[in-house]
Amino acid sequence: MSQIRVTQTKSVIGSKEKHKRTVRALGLKRIRDSRVHEDTPQIRGMIRKVSHLVSVEEVK
Incomplete structure (x- = not known):
């Protein structure tokens, strides 16, 4: 899986x-x-909940 x-x-x-x-x-x-x-659905859900407080980028 990819990482964020x-x-x-x-x-x-x-x-x-x-x-x-x-x-x-x-x-x-x-x-x-x-x-x-x-990058799992659980982490994405947590990020969506606090998207106004955090930023997200993909790690290569």
Whole structure:
């Protein structure tokens, strides 16, 4: 499977608690923090939920 890099671009301050927990579950702790994940439907669903807080790019 391919891999994707997820980067937090905005703060979770003022966000819903579910969104805060989703960002944390992706392994992100602060702005400009990045993690590489396998491109699975579960990860894509989490990213879709917090798409306004993160950016995504493919890793080659």
